[in-house]
Amino acid sequence: MKPSVRYKLNLAYCGANYFGWQVQVAGATWKGARPKTGKLRTVQGVLTEHIGRIVGHPVTVVGSSRTDTGVHAKGQVAHFDTTSVHIPPEGLRRAVNNRLPDDVVINTIVEVPSPNPDTHRGGFDAIGDAVHKRYQYLIWHSLNRNVLMEHLAFHRWHDVDVDAMAAGAAHLVGTMDYTSFCRPGHGRESTVRTISDCSVSQRGKLIVVSVAGNGFLWNQVRIIVGTLVEVGIGRFKSDDIRHMLDARDRRAAGSTAPSHGLYLQWIQHRLNRGRGEPV
């Protein structure tokens, strides 16, 4: 058996033309806005195709975060295994980038520890080793549309009280049950997560909501942003966020902000583990 090498990728993409990260089967039962038939272009699919061609064998590209349709990434992390050890990482990066469409780019490729070939344990894992993630959400706050950021920011024209949004955001920081801020049907065992930062700032006509934590539930950031916007326009008070959390019911929180304003900023992983040595 050929020795296998595991590579860690850091990549960016514009989500506008993708049905999210994960390879999907058309017409499957998974809920989401997408056609019933036809080829679904996904970021994972595009990467799998082009990396596979260059290393000369089929690969599985495992992404740290399964971003939804339309969501962008500045620092998605993924890993894959290859037996083509003759390609140095930087050469591989350039070769894949040359073939990738304009809206996906691999910023770094580094070799990371592989799992133990006998036990299949240990080694770097893009999903399992993620310990901290940051998302950003952009709101274009102006009477007029921003024609240059049409698919890059959520347009709101109401009067928005950014201070009230920030006060509401502060209630979301902590280790809590975020059931009210999670789309049902997520399939996760626990809805308890830790949010280490949830802040709102204004940069000219852009309102930026920044959320960091140890992991996020399905649509969690988008429901947080949708609810904070409703706080900003006075539909809710900042302190209502606390009652929403207590309710542990999705219907208690506000609306889900659209996907096109959401950016996966970065993902931190625990230090690379040695082969088969759990940390």
Added chain:
Amino acid sequence: MKPSVRYKLNLAYCGANYFGWQVQVAGATWKGARPKTGKLRTVQGVLTEHIGRIVGHPVTVVGSSRTDTGVHAKGQVAHFDTTSVHIPPEGLRRAVNNRLPDDVVINTIVEVPSPNPDTHRGGFDAIGDAVHKRYQYLIWHSLNRNVLMEHLAFHRWHDVDVDAMAAGAAHLVGTMDYTSFCRPGHGRESTVRTISDCSVSQRGKLIVVSVAGNGFLWNQVRIIVGTLVEVGIGRFKSDDIRHMLDARDRRAAGSTAPSHGLYLQWIQHRLNRGRGEPV
């Protein structure tokens, strides 16, 4: 004859999906990268169509700057005449914006003086009354592509000396013959223009070239930027700009930067003139 009202528009558009501002005939002799046949989507064409439908008669939308294919505008100015005086400007603006594609938006509509109906002289004129324009050019300066600004900034990965670019830019300020920085075939009588500001600044990984003046020749800003980038990467020295200007020959200057980094920022017009009263 119905009384005619002239409206001044301030509008923004993303040029990525347009063959520039001006309505063109497919296969015509005008030089430019565009198909030989088929419908050419232009900003002027889209505005003419939708404004005409709403005012209920054909209109001619006259734009202040004929931006080229791919060039963006944050503050293009245009005018048109209508005999439908029953539509207030703000209602007209909303009605047209509702129909316009996502990548074009009218930010303001105001009534301006019409020409004298007998002499056809005087009144506000988007072209003739423009006295000052500013363009900006965005360069994404990084080893890696910016997938979110692929059609919004020119990507350069070389080492760039921004100070050298700024020093070169300073030579371009003044009232001069800009023949060397103008694409031949422009059809203008004089190649003398006044550039009041030409500056280069860095904002993170973006290099911004900002140029203001009383009017610009064909491709002038793009040739200025292309040349300044070549100064930045050391192909020319800053002081070479002076010799290029003296040569009065397009071949003396550097390359033409691509259109997708260029933004028409704003246009100043002389104060609205009364009917038939030249200023």
